[in-house]
Amino acid sequence: MMGRMVHCGLFLVLLADWLPAQVTFDRILSANQEPQNWLTYSGTMLSQRHSQLTQITPQNVKNLQLAWIFQARSLEKFEATSLVVDGVLYTVQPPNDVVALDAATGRTYWVYSYSPSAKARPCCGRVNRGLAVLGDRVFMGTIDARLIALDAKTGKPVWSTQVAKPESGYALTHAPLIVKDKVIVGTAGGEYGIRGFIAAYDVNTGKEVWRFHNIPEPGEPGHETWAGDSWKTGGGSVWVTGSYDSDLNLTYWGIGNPGPDWNGDSRKGDNLYTDSVVALDGDTGKLKWHFQFSPHDEFDYDSVQVPVLVDMEWQGRPRKVMLWANRNGYYYALDRANGQFLTGKPFVKVTWSTGLDERGRPMKATTAASSPEGVLIYPGNQGGTNWYNSSYSPRTGLFYIPSWVEYNTTYYKLPVEYHEGRTFGGAALRANVGRRGATLTRLEDSEGYGAVRAIDPKTGDLKWEFKMSDVTDAGVLTTASDLLFTGGREGYFFGLDARNGQMLWKAIVGGVVASGPMTYAVNGRQYVAVAAGNALFSFALPQ
């Protein structure tokens, strides 16, 4: 008996040696085939946040229990989605400490501590949403606009590149994206009059390989959409990770709002490529196509979403589609080969626009002109959704959107001037959803609420909604066993039936879930992990 076990153990050790020790780009491309791992921010390059793991099911999810907690040594917002590589979980303790944990026990292997420069001027918290991994390296963008490569086994820096000037407002908040031998990031800072860009760095050296300017300069196409010198401070942040289609060799990125946010007087024109999705060549960063969701925006409708790529049948023929629930309140489906608009429809109440034309361009409502007297707009400044991760399930065929419903903001336009490193806004805002603390006394829908809204991506029709009392900053995860996981601001973590939105399980995590849940497996046991409050929780079925 004993002898056999030893034998068996030896065999496993041998097998483990055979497993690829390194994360190759091919492994990332086919991450769906090793669902025990979570190799890139959105699970796969298609960014569906849909896992093939099926051990946890709608029948047994009620038994889910806490496997471990990692308490961050930090009181700042914990927004990262973890990565898991062969039993090791990598996450970011805010602002910029990379932590490697045993994914089965939560015990720490190593911590890399980084102190961002005091010059960093993040508009909305010293946040970090996650990491990228390739080979034996882990990559992190920092709040003071550095890109750092670490040794995945020791946490020691291999190289560090200053991507942009933090004192001008540039910051990196999202997980980098690996494309072949490059690591791609985009800069945040649209509230400070930056000129945002997306750039690719050599994974081995940290040297910049290409750069795409989100705001075109004189001579570049699209420059004519900016009056005068306004392009110089035109904003165009990147807040979340892009996606990649290897057949087309295109990488897709959502671009943020124009600067100043709420007063467009000085920047007449459409203000390309703000509030757009851009499709860039994976090798050169050359623009293949773009689609602008909100031309000449004055309501801060960043396209701050991860492009969700789906291959589906569209009106009788197979098509490469991109699904997008935009901050501006519209849901869109685009052809991702060429950017052609396929369909679009509001997924929450929209008053700034009366509809989309046949090319998907919004028709602005005449009542929605921003003014010093104030104008009330749906959706409000945080949007119908925001950076919160949406999910697509190929099984249910539904697209799941973390939504802010019945939520508005009144914008009072103000004059605004650019001063380096200072906020560059141009309005005072007032929302019906107030700033909310540990307690909430909202009982009526008209005060705005959070929900997961499940829509049919072919029509944009609402199929079901799971309502919360408070608004939500939590992402959505779906699994191939038709489960959906999400959280909210109230301190719950929910397991829903992805087919109908029924609540099947909940855990009290006691803090705001402002991150996207993910799932992985170690030694055949499936875990669901989510950051809430200042801790990372991992749940599993009892053994």
Place this chain on the structure above:
Amino acid sequence: MRVARFLTPLLFAAALFAQHTYTLADIENGGRLYLANCTVCHGPDGDLQPGVNLGRGKFRRASSDDELEQIITKGIPGTGMPSHDLTPQQVESVVAYLRSMAASGHSTLPSGNAARGKAIFEGKGECLNCHRVHGSGSYSGPDLSDIGLVRRTAELEKSLVDPNAEILPDNRVVHVVTKDGKEMTARLLNADTLALLVLDAQGQLHSYSKSDLREYSLMKDSSMPSYKGKLTTQEMGDVVSYMASLKGAETR
């Protein structure tokens, strides 16, 4: 939530007094920082220090925002105005808040006498039938022990004259009926997707699972009567002075 209403009337001030432009978020943050750092000495209306009035948009020692930022960060040597350990962004938002204060209203009541106000509050005003101050009184209305720290006098006046005009989210009252038919009207402390937490008039805290309730709804009207006509303007001025003097128990 409290802060939110504290700041509501100040919104337009942002437009009027902007040297730099400030967002409402700046002003809200600044208001919170002002409450935490400045009201102790300057009061919610900014007029508590003799010879200093922060609520008028005019300052003896500063005209530009930069000068105000200097005063807040470094203090005024040789006076009671201390230095403050705030980040540049925090200081910016405090200035945004100071700029916004000027445009919000002031009480129209005659200036009052707090001691007389206390007597009215505890006597013919019957305020303690519903409110609590420093550990005595009723739980059916909000505890007013530190109301002078968080409300400006104009707001206190409005609460007395027209209590229904605005019921703050913090002060909501809910009516619940349980599945077994028990009814209760109580102050709503917290509501989330699955639960309601309330405080009843007897001072009992209850936590309900929504699934155990047959129904629940907010009370639309305040139970507080208007004191317009019931108290003279002088008496109301006295009560407002008394409330403005309520600054919570000394905790350090």
